[in-house]
Amino acid sequence: MREINKLTPAEVKARTQSGNLSDGGGLLLQVTKTGGKSWTYRYQLNKVRRDKGIGPYPTFSLAQARERRDELARLVKRGIDPIEHHRDALVQAAAATAKRVTFATACEAFMAVRSKTLKTEKQVKSWDRTFALAGKVLKGFYVHEVSRQHIVACLEPDWIEKNPTAVENMLRLHALFKWSIVRFELGGANPASIPELEQLLPKVTKNTDENEGDADDGRASLPWLDLPACMTKVRADRTMEAQAMEFIILTGARLEEALQLTWQELDLTAKKWTVHKSRMKAGKTQTVPLAAQAVDLLKALPSYNSGEPNPEGLVFTAQRGGKVYGAALLKLLRRIGYTVEQVTTHGMRKSLRTYLGEVLKVREEVAEAVIAHDTRSRIRKTYERTRFYDERIDLMTKWANYTDERIAKVAKLPKHAA
Structure with missing residues (x-):
């Protein structure tokens, strides 16, 4: 066993000659030509000899240098390079410091x-x-x-x-x-x-909702079971107001949203209608999927002009030009046999919403999205950007097929609705 602790404090203090003075066990006192002294630990790991500085003398006394040598020797015995170990410690310390962001x-x-x-x-x-x-x-x-x-x-x-x-x-x-x-x-x-x-955080219940006010406002609506018969009467009328009513039934749109519709809002190839937020009650742009029946209806309108409509022109136009008014649609409903106590134009939206919930068992947030409502909390609206468009495509097709008596008569209703 190599001799260690060979030096005395007096020898260390008195040494002035340049060179290395060994204390044993790899601890060296290095003396420069100018008389400066420092401690070094010399070791060999994986057949490579390396020197690891300990510190200057007398900042580090002989006893302190020996303690440090013994710590480093234990690392070497475990196969850990003291120099790399020190570098890793510096990196970790720097990372910890970087995390200290107030x-x-x-x-x-x-x-x-x-x-x-x-x-x-x-x-x-x-x-x-x-x-x-x-x-x-x-x-x-x-x-x-x-x-x-x-x-x-x-x-x-x-x-x-x-x-x-x-x-x-x-x-x-x-x-x-x-x-x-x-x-x-x-x-x-x-x-x-x-x-x-x-x-x-506690759930906050609001007394009113920005989208409520037309969901249960007392305006009469038909039971969903009566919609196919109603649609048949509407289609048989063949007037422009009847075609506008058919479109409202198929899309769940509000009256003015449908009557002020221009061709630039429609993409019949993609089968969708994009209503700008300036025209929406909630002030948010709504994209409405169009069922095949709705697309066929639009293409049959005079304003479609054989596929070359005026982008800024109204889709539903009165016989003498200009806008179709809501009063004409109310007269239509009376003309085909419905009283004001039975149904209103707006009531068609309620029938659709009821069908989605009672027959198709659609999730509330999706069913509400169909009629351009959003009952989610403000928080959910922020991180749930979706308006369930892909799901609504299938729902609007099912609704259109249901209201079409020609299809509804041969379609098998769900057991709970039949």
């Missing part, structure tokens, strides 16, 4: 980017207020330390009394943390993830 720092960096997309100074101040409010809870935390419970604590004070503001703040915090996790390479889940927060 909430305030993240907000400042995020707003430097986000403010460029905001149109007014008022909007910038609104975002700043959101983060200042959250800062009352989060100011003492690094971003990677913030938990979902911390975000809940930020939102709860206003969640019931000022819900629209609280929801807006939640969406902004979601955006901030999503961006910060990527920007600062923090990893982990977003503590402001919206679906999870929605589960933790």
Whole structure:
């Protein structure tokens, strides 16, 4: 066994000659020509000799240098290179330091980017207020330390009394943390993830809904069982108002949406009708799938002009030109035998909605989307961008086939509807 601890503190202090002085076990005292002294640990691993610096003398005394040598020797015995081990430790320390991003720092960096997309100074101040409010809870935390419970604590004070503001703040915090996790390479889940927060925060019941008001407003509607017979009477009338009524029944559209329809909104090849948000009650663009019956109806209209309609021209035009008015459709219903107590134009939408729910058992959010309603919470609307268009294609075809007596008579209804 090699001799170790050969040096004494006096020898180390007195040494002035340049060169290496061995204490044994790989510990060397290196003396420079100018008299400077430092400790080095010399070792061999995988048949390669390497020197690992320990530190200067007298910052590191002889006893301290020996302790450090013994630590490094234990690493070598385990097959770990002390130099690589030290480098890994530095990398880990740097990574830990990089994660120490305060909430305030993240907000400042995020707003430097986000403010460029905001149109007014008022909007910038609104975002700043959101983060200042959250800062009352989060100011003492690094971003990677913030938990979902911390975000809940930020939102709860206003969640019931000022819900629209609280929801807006939640969406902004979601955006901030999503961006910060990527920007600062923090990893982990977003503590402001919206679906999870929605589960933790109390459900807020609104007295009114932006899309309600025509779902159950007392306007008469036919039972869905009577729609095929009604459609047969409508088609037999053959007037322009009858064709407009047929279109309303087939699409579930509101009266004015149908009567103000222009050809530029239609794509008959793709079988869809896109109603701009400016014409929608809820102020959101709606894309309506067109069943084959609806496409055939449109192509048979005079304004279709053999496939070359005027894009800005009305689809449904009165006999002497111009718009077809809603009063004409009401007269149509009376003319074909229905009283005001039995059905209204708007009531056709109710019949469709009832059929979707009672016969086809369609999920509520999908059935509501068919008639351009959206009963989902504001939160769900934010992260669920879909309006279930693909599902609605099949539903509108089934509805059109059902209202067509020629098809309905030979079609087999579901057992619970038959």
